[in-house]
Amino acid sequence: MKAILGVRGAFDADGAIDALLAQPQTATFIVTKLWREFVSPAPDPGEVRRIADAFRASHYEIKVALRALLLSDAFWDAKSRGTLVKSPVELVVGTLRTLAIDAADTRPIVASTARMGEALFAPPNVRGWPGGDAWINSATLVARKAFVARATRMSMPGNAGVAATGGSMPAAAGVGAFEHLLLPLPPVGQGVAEAAAERDSVAVIRAAMLDPVYQLK
Amino acid sequence: MTIRRRRFIRDIATLTALPFTGIASLTIGACAETPAATSSEAQASVAPGKAPDSIVGTAAGRGSNRAGYRRLLILIELKGGNDGLNTLVPYRDARYYALRPKLAIARDQVVQLSDRAGLHPALAPLLAHWNRGQLAVLQGVGYPAPNLSHFRSIAIWDTASRSDQQLSAGWLTRTFAAAPTPPTFAADGFVIGSYDLGPLDGGARVLTLGNAPRYAATGVDAPGHSVAGPEALVHILRTEADIARAASRLHGTHAFATRFPASPIGNAVLTACNVVAEVEDVAVVRITQNGFDTHANQAATQGRLLGELAQALTALASGLDELHRYDDTLIVTYAEFGRRPHENASGGTDHGTSSVHFALGGRIAGGLYGAPPALESLSRDGNPVHAIDFRSVYATVLERWWGVDSAAVLGGRFDTLPIIRA
Numbered sequence: 001m002k003a004i005l006g007v008r009g010a011f012d013a014d015g016a017i018d019a020l021l022a023q024p025q026t027a028t029f030i031v032t033k034l035w036r037e038f039v040s041p042a043p044d045p046g047e048v049r050r051i052a053d054a055f056r057a058s059h060y061e062i063k064v065a066l067r068a069l070l071l072s073d074a075f076w077d078a079k080s081r082g083t084l085v086k087s088p089v090e091l092v093v094g095t096l097r098t099l100a101i102d103a104a105d106t107r108p109i110v111a112s113t114a115r116m117g118e119a120l121f122a123p124p125n126v127r128g129w130p131g132g133d134a135w136i137n138s139a140t141l142v143a144r145k146a147f148v149a150r151a152t153r154m155s156m157p158g159n160a161g162v163a164a165t166g167g168s169m170p171a172a173a174g175v176g177a178f179e180h181l182l183l184p185l186p187p188v189g190q191g192v193a194e195a196a197a198e199r200d201s202v203a204v205i206r207a208a209m210l211d212p213v214y215q216l217k
Numbered sequence: 218m219t220i221r222r223r224r225f226i227r228d229i230a231t232l233t234a235l236p237f238t239g240i241a242s243l244t245i246g247a248c249a250e251t252p253a254a255t256s257s258e259a260q261a262s263v264a265p266g267k268a269p270d271s272i273v274g275t276a277a278g279r280g281s282n283r284a285g286y287r288r289l290l291i292l293i294e295l296k297g298g299n300d301g302l303n304t305l306v307p308y309r310d311a312r313y314y315a316l317r318p319k320l321a322i323a324r325d326q327v328v329q330l331s332d333r334a335g336l337h338p339a340l341a342p343l344l345a346h347w348n349r350g351q352l353a354v355l356q357g358v359g360y361p362a363p364n365l366s367h368f369r370s371i372a373i374w375d376t377a378s379r380s381d382q383q384l385s386a387g388w389l390t391r392t393f394a395a396a397p398t399p400p401t402f403a404a405d406g407f408v409i410g411s412y413d414l415g416p417l418d419g420g421a422r423v424l425t426l427g428n429a430p431r432y433a434a435t436g437v438d439a440p441g442h443s444v445a446g447p448e449a450l451v452h453i454l455r456t457e458a459d460i461a462r463a464a465s466r467l468h469g470t471h472a473f474a475t476r477f478p479a480s481p482i483g484n485a486v487l488t489a490c491n492v493v494a495e496v497e498d499v500a501v502v503r504i505t506q507n508g509f510d511t512h513a514n515q516a517a518t519q520g521r522l523l524g525e526l527a528q529a530l531t532a533l534a535s536g537l538d539e540l541h542r543y544d545d546t547l548i549v550t551y552a553e554f555g556r557r558p559h560e561n562a563s564g565g566t567d568h569g570t571s572s573v574h575f576a577l578g579g580r581i582a583g584g585l586y587g588a589p590p591a592l593e594s595l596s597r598d599g600n601p602v603h604a605i606d607f608r609s610v611y612a613t614v615l616e617r618w619w620g621v622d623s624a625a626v627l628g629g630r631f632d633t634l635p636i637i638r639a
Contacts, residue, residue, distance in 0.1 A: 041448065083447040117412040124413060125368040133452045138460045139425035140412060141453065185446065188454070212453045 021060060027052035030060075034069055040080045041132060047074055082184035082216040085135045088116035090217065091144055095151050095209065098182070115143035136215065144215060152206040178204050187211040285619035286398045286500040289546045291489060291533070293482075294415065294503065295526070297510030298367070300519055301555040301572030302590065304340070305354060309333045312592040313558075320516055320560045330354065331585060339524035342531045343575070351534075352577050353636040356587035358610060359571025359603030363554065367510070367568070371553035375415045377608050377627050386419030388611055388626060389501055393421050396621045398500050403463045406501035407492050410485045415503055424463045426492075428484040466496050475535040480525040482506045483532060490536035493546075500619075509552065513563035526550075530577060544579030547618050547637070549610065558592060559599055570596075571603035574610070582638045609634055 002011050004019040011019065020026050031052040035043040051072070055065035074080055086094065092113055096103060103109055110120055117140045123129055136144075179192065182205065187193075191207030208214060307313045308324040310333070327335025328344055334354075336343060346352040362380040364370045373380055377388035386394070393405045405421040408414055410428045417423045471494035477487040485504045492502060506526060511518050530548065537543040555572025571590070590601035612631040615623035624630050 083449060085449045085453075126366075127368045133449055134418075136449075136453050136456055137408075137412065137414065137423065137425045138456055138463070139427060141456050142460060185450070188446075188450070212457065213450060215453050216447070216449055 024052075024056060027056040027060070027065075031055055031065055031069070034065060036084075036132065038066075038069060039072070039075050040083045042083075044074055047072055082213055084217050085131075085133055086215060086217045087129075087131065087135060088113040088118035088140075088144070089120075091116070091215070092147060095148055098209075099151055099205075101151060112143065112147045116140045116147070117143075141215075145210065148209050148214065152209055178208055182208040183211065183213050184216050185213045187213055285396075285621060286402070287498075287545060288618055289493065289499070289542065290501045290614055290618065291546060291548045292416065292501065292503045293526075293530075293548065293550045294411070294505045295509045295522075295550055295552040296371075296411075296505050296507045297552070298370075298554045298556055298568060299509040299522075299550075299552050299572060300511060300515060300566050300569075301357075302558055302566075303515075303519060304337050304523065305330075305356060305573040305589075306335050306337065307333060307589050307592070308335045310589075310592055316558045316592065317560050319564055320566070334585060334589060337520070337523050339520045340527045342527040345531070346534065346577055347583060350583035351579060351581045352575065352583050353581050353634075354585050355574045355576060355605055355610065355634070355636075356585060356589055357571045357601065357604030358551075358574050358587065358607050359554070359605075360607055361603070363570040363600070363603075365554065365568040365570075367553055371415070374551060374553055374607060375418065377416075377611055379628075387414065387416035387421065389416040390419045390421040391626045392615060392619075392621060393500070395625055396619075398422075399498070402498040402500065403466060403496045404459060404499055406503060407489070407496075407499055409488050409492075409502060409504045410481065410507075411503070411505035413505075415505075417501065417503060422459060424459055426488055428481050428488060463496060467492060468495060471495060473536050473539055475532050475539060477532045477536070478525065478528040480529065482525050482529040486529045486533040486536065489533065490540065493537060493542055494540050511556070511565050512561065512567060513565040515560075515565040530575075534577060538579075546578050547580070547614065548575075548577040549614070550574045550576075551607070551610070557599055558590065558595060558601065570600040571605075576610075576636050580638045582636055584636075586634055586636060605634070606631055613637065 001008055004011060004016055005023060007019050007022075009015060009019075028048060031048050032043050035048060051065055051068040054068050055061070058064035069075060092109055095101075096109070113120060114122075117135060117137075118129060129135075178201070179187065187208060189207070189211045192204055192211060195203030195207045302313065302317070303320060303322055306322050306327045308322070308327045308329075314321045322337060324335075326338050328338060328341050329335040330347060334356075343352055360373065360380060364373060364380055372378070372383075375387050376384035377391075378384040389406065398405050402422075404424045406417045406423050408417060408423055408425045410426075412425065414421070414423050414425070469488070469491045471491055473487075473490060473494075475490075477483050477490075482504065485506075489502045489504060492499060506522065506529075508518060508522055533548065534543055537546050551574055552572060555569045556566035557569040559566075561567055587604035590604075592601065595601055608627050608629075608631040611627060612623040613633040613636060615621045615626060616633050617637045623633075
């Protein structure tokens with residue numbers, strides 16, 4: 001006999017999960033975690049309650065919770081842009097996809113995420129990665145910038161992406177097009193503006209990706 | 218085409234490849250004449266589980282730490298939970314041998330410190346520190362109502378919380394919030410070999426380094442942006458500025474005569490010595506040694522780790538002495554917990570509670586403190602009751618080392634330990 005949240009019984013693993021799911025707080029807890037992952041670091045209690053209710057009513061279909069979350073006004077609100085730090089995997093996979101880099105050997109990439117504090121399938125403890133701002137410290141930020149610098153220098157095998165987009169920037173596109181595609185917020189460094197003045201689209205992409213705001217989502 | 222905002226910071230990864238022409242012997246000369254510590258057990262008057270209200274031996278000048286942070290604190294985390302019972306062996310206690318049929322260390326193997334306590338043989342290099350009176354052995358460090366989960370228990374240690382209390386900021390972060398380091402300091406602390414900021418989590422100015430620091434060409438510069446934006450962006454910009462400030466001073470090229478062992482913690486203490494040599498103004502260095510969670514085949518693993526620890530501590534003391542900093546350095550080990558006295562069926566030990574820890578330094582009053590685990594009166598779950606509250610160790614650092622008031626930081630008054638010489 002064990003007691004879980006005041007319920008006594010001979011629980012097996014499924015029984016223990018049933019006891020947890022019977023608690024309304026479980027839906028709130030999961031939706032809050034999803035909010036901090038996808039929307040912003042400051043969950044709106046009213047919205048969380050609304051989505052959690054729908055989630056619970058669906059018998060915990062994650063799809064229902066995510067759909068409600070991703071269609072919420074808060075998700076699309078400009079104020080939510082750039083408020084979250086990309087996880088190492090988001091940063092690495094996102095950069096590779098953006099630059100159309102097809103890495104034949106993924107082992108160095110896995111090693112990169114480990115240097116950024118996210119060793120795949122090896123969380124620091126059973127609680128998992130703390131995430132959020134904790135992704136960034138003086139060691140991980142160096143590793144993150146080093147990866148982006150390497151990716152944009154085309155020194156990675158299989159990187160045809162930057163070169164393919166290269167050449168002179170179409171005058172009509174303007175810097176804004178790149179910024180909008182690559183950055184959640186206006187750049188804080190001068191690099192993008194400098195590269196744009198030289199009409200060098202490769203340099204604009206590189207400068208945008210090395211700007212601090214590229215670390216955000 | 219260049220990217221002007223990117224400043225290439227000197228790659229100091231080569232520091233581990235520096236040729237060492239130095240001597241292997243220790244040169245802790247300033248204290249070499251100190252008479253050997255008596256091996257009688259200098260039991261500190263710290264009662265287990267006592268309410269932390271009495272004021273014992275608080276440092277003068279509390280609240281003013283004008284010179285305090287020139288005194289360096291080096292914390293060494295024995296991550297995973299080191300087995301204290303095989304670290305300081307009660308070699309005359311028959312119950313120890315009954316609890317550890319496979320893992321017990323024979324009486325003739327231990328490095329005797331007193332007529333009943335001896336170090337694991339791999340810790341033999343620490344005997345020189347002990348004989349100089351510069352090694353304090355803290356027995357039975359723990360806390361009431363212990364938690365056996367790695368992450369919960371280290372959170373308790375890192376935040377100096379009660380076991381039933383959740384605090385977010387580390388105990389050193391709270392210290393530096395209440396009594397800030399001088400603005401000339403490159404950082405409050407350096408974290409070496411861990412992405413987890415531990416006691417410096419939650420707002421302290423921290424720089425993190427690998428065991429061998431690498432500031433490669435990264436695009437991290439000193440932008441001096443001051444941007445009103447999301448907290449995450451402010452955090453990134455602050456981190457960039459910290460990296461640039463430290464990197465401008467830290468090159469990792471100081472030539473030490475000391476030979477540093479080629480283990481992870483050997484690299485970490487070399488990095489620490491380089492930080493002290495080149496950055497100088499920093500209050501804390503936290504080093505992590507991994508691998509102490511010895512559920513299976515403990516004997517070989519713990520022997521290797523303790524050997525690496527003892528050699529690294531010896532190199533650290535020697536390197537700091539070269540820099541004339543050993544007399545104002547306090548080195549303290551800690552961990553989330555110790556391990557159960559009963560060995561398990563896999564030749565290992567499982568999560569326990571209190572454990573033994575070490576304090577070393579030029580100003581240490583050497584000896585045995587606390588009390589050996591009372592193996593005859595284990596708790597219902599088979600663990601010994603702690604003899605020293607870990608917050609007493611922190612109070613000692615705050616009051617006796619830095620001269621900072623500890624009550625606000627620690628949420629109460631904890632007895633300090635007389636391990637620091639005046």
